[in-house]
Amino acid sequence: MKDLDLSKLRVDRSAPAAPAKRAGLSWRKIMLGGLALLLAAALLWPKAPAVQTTQVVSAWPSQQFVLLNATGYVSASRKASVAPKGTGRVEWIGVAEGDEVKAGDLLARLESGDVAASHLAANANVNVAAASVRTATAELDDSQRNLDRANALFKKKLVSQLYLQDASSRLARADAAVASAKASLDAARANELLARRNTEYTQIRAPFDGVVISRTANVGDIVTPLASAADAKGAVLMMADMKSLEVAAEVSESSLSQIRVGQPCEIVLDAFPDKRLRGEVAVIVPTINRASATVTTKVRILDQDSAVLPDMSARVSFLSQPAQADQQPVLAVNPQAIVEQDGTSLVYAVDAEDKVRAVPVVVGATLGSVRAIQGPLKAGETVVLAPPKKLRDGGRIERGSKT
Template sequence: MKKAIIVALLLLIAAAGGYFELVGKSPAVTYRTARVGRGDVVATVSATGNLSAVTTVQVGTQVSGTISRLFVDYNSPVRKGEVIAQIDPALFTADVQQARGNLLNAEAALQKAKATTADNLRTMERNRQLLQEGIVAQSDFDAANTRYLESLADIRAAEASIVQTRGALSRAETNLRNATIRSPVDGVVISRTVDVGQTVAASFQTPTLFTIAQDLTRMQIETSVDEADISRVKIGQPVTFTVDAYPDTPFRARVAQVRNAPVITQNVVTYVVVVTVDNPELKLKPGMTANVAIEVGRRQQVLRMPMAALRFRPSGGQPSGGHRGAAAPGKEKGKREAGQQVYLLSPENRPLPVKVVTGLSNDSQVEIVKGQLKEGDQVVVQELGGKEKDKDRGGSGPPMRMRF
């Protein structure tokens, strides 16, 4: 019986040892690598904005009245000076006729004043002669002279009245002309806000009747660029953008203006960058949202590697031992070489650090300016296995073990 118990205990101890050896053994650590190669590195600044015509004119009216006729509609091409709407001209025509009548009346009053003045002048000259002969008294001559001077004043008043009535006539004729709405530019009607029979009032603010885009073959995008990126944006830089209507079609453009006025929204400072684009096929329409990428730097056929290689760090800390670009023995402790650190795999499947100096970068690639890396090297970008394999995936802490 005792022998059987001893054998059972030995088997239990052997099984427990094998289990703990199996559980405690670390799985093999593997790494994902990427190849160092040559290619273009393009740095961009991303922004969004809306398309609009370079010149958009809002056509209003300077007179109030009822819309009697419309000659254009949405998308109608128009020429400068073309009639696009008509306000009922009846009242304005009556005002013109009344102003002309007032002018004729003022001209007649002037002629009457001139005739009276001529008669008063003759009377005054006659009394002057009679006064010298002693036939009339001095008072008679003075009265005739006063009437003559009054008639001269009547002439000036009549002339002033003519100027006033001519101004009123000119105003009435201008209002009559303004009742006919004409296009101020060559372009395309992109909006219409009135209908026939609608009354428009221009007493305080000129109402907008039409919006005309001068030339839809030349458009622009007003984008908002963050203050952290605005220093890299310059006039003339190439731009690539897409719109939701053509998500797979990139459009080319150029930076035309970088405005200095800041736009502050909830303590976020941005600057308006105006991008001009050719639209010969009229695919782009006003108001479309554009996802813009402004090219702020380009390096062609340079040595490059993925940005993920710069972010990678081994889970067990930096391994010791020699590596490419390692500091020479005897260097003063605490001093570090310029540049950044990436990792290559050793023949023993261990990451070895390598110093590199980087240049232009974007979200996916970075230029290698100097260092021990060469074309074809495989740099580590991710740790896939091991005791701390969850570290790169956002996890932490040792693997969970079964409790007894």
């Protein structure tokens, strides 16, 4: 074996060292490159447009005829505080709030023992006076016969002139007695009528057909027309004629030229916002409220409804022509939500994930500030207001404010 040359295996330490490779540099480049790609994608990716939204609503066809709106309260033009003519203590009340009554029905009664006794005494006096008339009449008849007999005897010269004069005087006195008895009978009958009326005044009856709306007294309360006594009541009941209900609405003085007597109206009660009642202007009160610059109009309710009660809040729309009695609500939307694409009217409905759906609609009449539509929508759905031209079916939006 030849001898090995170990000198060739020696490391040359005088040569310059190779630069060391930095660990992790390739991963940093990868991360920076990825971020750059994401930023470029974000800049180039189409951004969801920010839009305003509105809702599909229910509207009534009569809104297209509205000239003016006003607010007011329901009232009955025929109502009364039912009270007795005299003072007395309430003995009985036969009705309650909400009861319907007819004119002449007995509603309540006061204690009447004293006036009933007076009525009995007046009846007795009438009987006495009538008996006196009969007695006086009998005396008159007898005096007439006596005078006739005296005349016959005087012609035969069987009695003196003085006897004839006495018979004539007796007849005159009998005639006066009859007149006096009849006058006493008339006075007794008048007293009996007064006693009977006083008895009737203790019975409180309905003055007209209507509904009892409140009870202002209870059994045992003292009622007096002037209510001047301590703790006395001025009335027993309050009642109203529900067929005379109307709405007293305040109209601005500047809008007075737009209303007239007999003008058709539509009434909406705050208690029943989905119900429409027809009405007409009955009275325009000929005076102006200087403080508010308004005039009061009385709008008669034509559609009678038992749900309508006095003092309810109401809105009145003054119309250019009468509304239909059987009208039904229709779908409507802000006109700015309707767009035309390829000859078709569309609205863009928005779902819970802010994706839009193009819905074809048939556009109807303008109903106030909204436009009637027909289509596969329902009241309460959200649609895009003034959709941008680049918006398409299935696209996304960024919601702004609602209108």
